[in-house]
Amino acid sequence: MLDATAQAGLVGPGALPRGRSLDAFVTTAVWLGAGLIVAVFFWIVGDVFVHGVGGLSWSFLIDSPTHAGRGGGIGPIIVSTGLILTVCMAVSVPLGVGAGAWLAEFCPSTSLLGASVRRSLDMLAGVPSIVFGLFGNAFFCVYLGMGFSILSGGLTLACMVLPILIRSVEQGFGSVPGEHRRSAAALGMTRARTLAHVLLPAATPGLMAGLVLGIGRAMAETAALIFTSGYVDRMPQSLADSGRAMSVHIYDLSMNVAGGEPNAYTTALVLVASLLVINGATSAIGQRWLCGRSRG
């Protein structure tokens, strides 16, 4: 029955129009899907921009918040966010690249350890962020005695971001053709040199994708940070100080402070803008590094 219809569709007299209309339908659906994604993105960014741009000024970026965030700026909050992100990346990038390289290059595909590492990473990637927040509070703040601090927040975020990072790095290595490894071996390169000079540059796109996703998740995080890096909006003196992240500030202004909405929007605008800048810079640096490495 199916065959008959298919044949009729192919050779029958009605075949061409039906094929065309199906074709047109699929084309429209695909374009509509892509258009919708772009529209939603621009709608969100546009909404944040329209509501937030009025409050944006140089002093908003450097001043301290006053009146529970309704007045003043977000200077200390930008600094805290930057520090939390730096701690997170300083810990998670080396660990992520190392673990990803081990999974892809050093661990035999039949290894039980490798399989269990992959399985646990996939599960960790799906754990809700509030769970990481509670874990970070119990482990870093209380057990290790770091208290509410930028360090606790950054380390908690690192735990959260690592699964995504490791899996993307692993996939990056996996996409490098086997000839690269064999050619390197034929040239007498050691395993470490092959990794550093051949595989790592070739796997950079995967690493960059993971990094962009990881930074995005880290910058957007509220639940994991409110219990670890905390709520204090003073300018941090060291990584042992508590510091409020931009996402926590937005959450507090829109949920707990009457009249906090305008500054919440402006902070959201700053957050989205810095996310775009960081992502752009990450890709640019990755590209340059990739070119430099593969030439050298």
Add this chain to the structure above:
Amino acid sequence: MKHVALMGLGLLLVGTVSGCDNATARGTGADKLVITGSSTVAPLVADMAKRFEQAHPGVRVDVQSGGSSRGIADARKGLAHVGMVSRSLKDDESDLYSFTIAIDGVCMIVHASNPIGSLTSRQVVEVYTGEITNWRQLGGPDRPITVVHKAQGRSTLELFLEHFSIHNERVKPSVVIGDNQQGIKTVSGNPYAIGYVSVGSAEYEATHGTPIKLLPMNGVEATVASVAAGSFPLCRQLNLVTPEPSSGLTQRFVDFAQSLAMHDLIAEHSFVPIVHE
């Protein structure tokens, strides 16, 4: 260059890890105070803390948010010097010492376009227990009622249930929300919703153009003024709690928070100050 930067960062990390073993509340020196608890009280106390720091150079007061239950737990465990609780202490919490810093009312709100001007206590109970499901039954338009309720563990929820003598299992909510502003946003965005929120923030939002209407309770207008006058029936205390009779810096901060000098801040946060003898 890159390696130097990385090494510098590494050293920075090591330095802070080794330097922060004294960062938990009790272990700190005499000049740092950690306060955690109610997300309703946190913005107010954070503002008070800033003034306290200005008045006492060298002193640091770290205010953390997280909910009343967290304030109680942290004060008990010694993770905080002071807890913030947006209700009176319960019988099983009598091991803590509480200090009231302000009063807040809780009132019913509906959308500004709703023709309903007031509801009796009985009607509120019937709406929340699902016996009344349409505004028509209350003299309004023929539309289903969106019942906005608060999540378990919220002080406002406990106060609401206690005042109307409802068991939480009997409530049939359409929407369950967390914070105060979320309640106001939910009702202002839905012409057929009803909810209960802090009088102070509802009044602030209503006078700043948010389309919500505050319903009177037992005939008393829901305003900050009537809460201040003591005539509004549904009120709660905003408290600071300490695990032991406070002394030293903790005592100084509690006294400061209860002093007359804080009344402008309390009013700015739409709460009602109280006068201590």
